[in-house]
Amino acid sequence: MSMKWISALLLLQLCCCFSFGSSGKVLVWPMEYSHWMNMKIIVEELIQRGHDVTVLIPSSFIFLDVNASSAIKFETFTASISRQQLEDFYMQFITKWMNVGSIHTCLEYSPVMQDTFREYSGVWENVCKEAVSNKKLMTKLQASKFDVLLADPAAPCGELVAELLKLPFVYSLRFSPGFHVEKAAAGLLFPPSYVPVIMSCLSGQMTFMERVKNMICMIYFDFWLETFNKKNWNKLYSETLGKPTTLYEKMKQADMWLIRSYWDLEFPRPTLPNVDFVGGLHCKPARPLPKEMENFVQSSGEHGVVVFSLGSMVSNMTEERANVIASALAQIPQKVLWRFDGKKPDTLGPNTRLFKWLPQNDLLGHPKTRAFITHGGANSVYEAIYHGIPMVGIPLFGEQHDNIAQMEAKGAAVKLEFKSLSSIDLLNALKTVIDNPFYKSNAMKLSTIHHDQLMKPLDRAVFWIEFVMRHRGAKHLRPLAQNLTWYQYHSLDVIGFLLALVAAISFLVIKCCLICYQNFVKTEKKKKRE
Amino acid sequence: MSMKWISALLLLQLCCCFSFGSSGKVLVWPMEYSHWMNMKIIVEELIQRGHDVTVLIPSSFIFLDVNASSAIKFETFTASISRQQLEDFYMQFITKWMNVGSIHTCLEYSPVMQDTFREYSGVWENVCKEAVSNKKLMTKLQASKFDVLLADPAAPCGELVAELLKLPFVYSLRFSPGFHVEKAAAGLLFPPSYVPVIMSCLSGQMTFMERVKNMICMIYFDFWLETFNKKNWNKLYSETLGKPTTLYEKMKQADMWLIRSYWDLEFPRPTLPNVDFVGGLHCKPARPLPKEMENFVQSSGEHGVVVFSLGSMVSNMTEERANVIASALAQIPQKVLWRFDGKKPDTLGPNTRLFKWLPQNDLLGHPKTRAFITHGGANSVYEAIYHGIPMVGIPLFGEQHDNIAQMEAKGAAVKLEFKSLSSIDLLNALKTVIDNPFYKSNAMKLSTIHHDQLMKPLDRAVFWIEFVMRHRGAKHLRPLAQNLTWYQYHSLDVIGFLLALVAAISFLVIKCCLICYQNFVKTEKKKKRE
Structure with missing residues (x-):
């Protein structure tokens, strides 16, 4: 074969890797609430860069005003569960978790959680079944010829849809309980001697007894999740694909894992080349506040303001808790903006104003803001890190305990227990983070680290999605460990x-x-x- | 304390992290030959960006034309070993290694190497002693108030100088035998089931027997290097610092490890946040060739040319080997440019031209270049990857066997044994990589991967050095594992x-x-x- 022919063939071959032009077609399999709030930022950035994005959602999808996000295309399929049923389920899920109270090890709350997780898994399994068995939907998606699928593995099914549509896929993930999915599917290593298992509520340099706790949590999660609802999922995947397979086998095919964390939030731990840490990708410089709010903030004078929100899922609480909190807030010289949708507490001070919704990022970026009372959700903690605001953490569920533990270990937060905190506790915590420059200084250090990265987290997230589109995957980044059995892997x-x-x-x-x-x-x- | 005072204090505190302006002062502790050739690129880029760079070298430093690099400042200290003695030592080192011949496991060549490595370690220990005990030199360096030290851990001492000058430091490293330093000092993990130990000559997906070999090599290197000359170095470090310490304890203080590799060359393996892979940072687009060379290249017509070099340390070989090689080269339709400084081989064909020196990168980037016969040094392999040129690898020493094994596993090279190759072997290998589009296609894929990174390797290397200058270190990226004893680390x-x-x-x-x-x-x- 002459060189000219070889060159022509090679060109043709290489062109296949770059079949789409500057814009690609992205399919998204999202999760609800804060997960979607974060993923939406990536979706909007992809649209901004000229890509065509379709978000695949069940008819029960809660956290979405379809009409509001006009630039995003939504492909809705019928789910047997109603929106109200799903919302009730999530609220019950959270209430159960919050009611466990003071949490010291994973063993205390996990038994309560096991049932709830099984229920959650069942709900999503049904939704998944309804999506992949919807022939009209799948044919339409097939015909759309997407280039990549972006999925949240907290809501499994994305990898199955990707397999059916023969698409490479990218994950966006904050965590899975006990880092089990990260271990089993991504192949990440978590040495228990210095990496606290997530949902263990531990952080930083652990004492001997903390390392014992961590080891117990690791064994507990590994044991629990190794058996957890796997059979059902494996059966669904095998039946759908017509060959024996497992959920984790499909998850392992992910081309890139975008973890919503970084070394400003977490302490360094081993990683892999097909994993990038894009925590805080949703953070933006503050925009001006609504006029009335700005006037209220400015009225705080040199004392400044405190921002208080318990996240997108919790905007209410019992009267007793609300009064305890309001009475503490009434005693500080700062003005307070509190995201609260319940009955106005009797002890509410004149310095505190209640809001049904807060422009949280804009408030945290306001020069008058002195502290942030937060539930410790990753999105909120990242907004505080971005703007360098010290925190009083009142974690409620999920990995919020861990996030606040990390912030506490880094000297940027004081942690309180929601169920047991008294007015004095909250008052002291607020005084500490506001008056002791140690906390502001550490929050500013974290902010500096966050802003001084090779590339902004959002740009990195988009780079990897585009990379996977350009090359129809990122096979060169996938560890060869995935081809080994467990006993081969451990030699x-x-x-x-x-x-x-x-x-x-x-x-x-x-x-x-x-x-x-x-x-x-x-x-x-x-x-x-x- | 009022808020104004707190803010002022914080500003002052934060300003300390950014004490230097846009330009900083960098001290460099380099290694010889290809190590320096690579580090020089970083040094030149730092100078280009306005930094003030001083390279600390012993009077015996070989691979350096001090006058030629006018932009780089050199600080020379007297070493008792002469340049000639050092050069003789290195040549002997390489000759011994090359003479081991066909290498199948680490156990075959390592016994020969142990003595040579001990000798090498002794030479550098002396050089180190002469540097740190040179009071005039140390006082001058102290007075220069550097911001960061850039060191090559293949030549220990950089970390000691950094400690004496109280400087944060960054490492530039290709590998240490058996990845021992990367494990013991950087804390990287190398699961032997899918990560071939360097100098094991293995690569990619290993068979069962290869995994057995890999395990043996890992045990061998760990055992050997755990005892290797440690005592002497630990003694020198403890005496110099006036407190009991060890070489590895000081190495662990590195703020960033810049590894001269990436996933185009190696297969993915676990990494850590304070490690970045900057392989190929020295690669550049090709510049025009000298006129006479360009004419010779153009005269090759549609067949193109083959580039042949055995690296910066080997420009000669025995007459017998030279004739075997020349006779193979004479039989290909391509023209050949051969970097060779010996007696002209009798079998040299009219298509082959000998050169004392080659503009290798410019030749590899020339559109007429069809293949590269290389010893497999990391710098050379990276130039081939950068320009997408398939290789015939004739590895000689160091990690060259591993580099070529990786390229072979990725389908971009054919491997030959220097001591045993016949003319037919070389001829067939050349025909294979030139005529079979599989090799060119894979080389081009690697090139595409190399060019499609978040940020160019050189920019990343410079970013991290500047980051360490800006923050006087990168403590937030250092794993907490470093504070644990070995038994705590392993739980x-x-x-x-x-x-x-x-x-x-x-x-x-x-x-x-x-x-x-x-x-x-x-x-x-x-x-x-x-």
């Missing part, structure tokens, strides 16, 4: 072989020595007899 | 404690059961007797 076969070899050689040597010795002794004895 | 104390706990509980339960049983049996017996 158990090799260790067994080497031990057997050593044993065999030792046996032969001893046997030879014995034979020699016996022969020698016999000869000697014979000689003596003669 | 042996925790496992021991938990096992003891389980044993104690089991013992108590069994004891209680026994007591109950005995009491019950006795009571029953008594009852029966009565």
Whole structure:
């Protein structure tokens, strides 16, 4: 074959890797609430860069005003669960979790959680079944010829849709309980001696007893999640694809894992080339506040303001808790903006104003803001890190305890327990983070680290999605470990072989020595007899 | 304290992190040959960006034309070893290694290497001693108030100089034998089931027997290097600093590890946040060739040219080897440019031209270049990857066997053994990589991957050096594992404690059961007797 032909062939081959022009077609399999709030930022950035994005949602999808986001295309499929049922389910899920109260180890709250997680898994399994068995939907998606799928593995099914549509896919993930998915599917390593298992509520340099707790949590999560609802999912995936497979086998096919964290929030731990840490990708410089709010903030004078929100899922609480909190807030010299949708507490001070919704990022970026009372959701903590605001953390559920534990270990937050905190506790915590420059200084250090990265987290997230589109995957970043069985991965076969070899050689040597010795002794004895 | 005072204090505190303006002062502790050729690119880029760079070298430093690099400042200190002695030592080092011949496992060549490495370590230990005990030099360096030190850990001492000058430091490293330093000092993880130990000559997906070999190599290197010359270095470091310390303890203080590799060359493996992979940072687009060379290249017509070089340390070989090679080259339709400084081989064909020096990068980037015959040094392999040129690898020493094994596993190279290759072998290998589009296609894929990164490797290397200058370190990226002892790191104390706990509980339960049983049996017996 002449060189010209070879060159032409190669060009053709390489062109296939770049079949789409500057704009690609992205399909999104999202999760609800804060997960979607974060993913929406990526989706909007992709649209901004000229990509065509379709978000695949069940008819029960809650956290979405379809009409409001006009630039995003939504592809809705019918789900048997109603929006109200789903909302009730989530509220029940959170209430149960919050009611566990003071949490010291994973063992205290996890038994309560196991049932709730099983229920959650069942809900999503049904939604998944309804999506992939919807022939009209799948045919339409197939015809749309997407280039990549962006999925949240907290709501499994994205990887199944990707397989059915023969698409490479990228994950966006904050965490899975006990980092189990990150271990089992992404192959990440979490040495329990210095990496606290998520949902263990531990952080930073652990004492001996904390390392014991961490080891117990690791064993607990591994044991629990190894058996957790796997059968159902594996059955669904195998039946849908018409060949025996598992949920994790499909998850392993992810081309890139975008983890919504970074070393400003977490302490450094081992990673892999197909994992990038894009925590805080949703953060933006503050925009001006609504006029009335700005006037209220400015009225705080040199004392400044405190921002208080418990996140997108919790805007209410019991009267008793609200009064305890309001009475503490009434005693500080700062003005307070509180996101609260319940009955106005009797103890509410004149310095505190209630809002049904807060422009949280804009408030945290306001020069008057002195502290942030937060539930510790990753999105909120990142907005505080971005703007360098010290926190009073009142974690409620999920990995919020861990996020606040990390911030506490880094000296940027004080942690309180929602169920047991008194007015004095909250008052003292606020005074501490506002008046002690240690907290502001650490919050500013984290902010500096966050802003001083090779590339902005959102740009990195988009880069990797575009990379996967350009190359139809990112196979060169996938560890070869994925081709090994668990015993090969842990080198158990090799260790067994080497031990057997050593044993065999030792046996032969001893046997030879014995034979020699016996022969020698016999000869000697014979000689003596003669 | 009023808020104004707190703000002022914070500003002052934060300003300390950014004490230097846009330009900083960099001290460099380099290694010889290809190490320096690579580091020089970083140094030149730092100068380009306005930094003030001083390279600290012993008077014996070989691979440096001090006058030629006018922009770089050199600080020379007297070393007792002469340049000639050092050059002879390196040549002997390489000759010994090359003479081991066909290499199949680390165990074959390492015994030969152990003595040579001990000698090498002794040479650098002396150089180090002469640097740090040179009071005039150290006072001058102290007075220069550097912001950061850039060191090559293949030549230890940089970390000691950094400690004496109280500087944060960044490492530039390709590898240490068996990845021992990367494991012991950087804390990187190398699971032997899918990460071939460097200098094991293995790559990619390993068979069972290859995994056995890899495990043996890992044990061998760990065992050898755990004892290797450590005492001398630890003694030197402890005496110099006036407190008991070790070489690895000081190495662990590195703020950033810039590894001269990436996932185009290596297969993905676990990494850490304070490690970045900047392989190929020296690669540049090709510049025009000298006129005469360009004419020769153009005269090759549609067949193109083959570039042949065995690297910066080897420009000669025995007459017999030269004739075998020349006779193969004479039989290909391509023209050949051969970097060779020996007697002209008798079998040299009219298509082959000998050069004492080659503009390798410019040649590899020339559109007429069809293949590259290389020793497989990382710098050379990266130039081939950058320009997408398939290779015939003739590895000689160091990690060249591993580099070529990686390229072979990725389908971009054919490997030959220098000592045993025949003319037919070389001819066939050249025909294969030139005529079979598989090799060119894979080389182009690697090139595409190399060019499609978040940020260029050189920009990343410079970013991290500047980051360390800006923040006087990068402590937030350093794993907390470094504060643990080896048994804590491996959770042996925790496992021991938990096992003891389980044993104690089991013992108590069994004891209680026994007591109950005995009491019950006795009571029953008594009852029966009565």
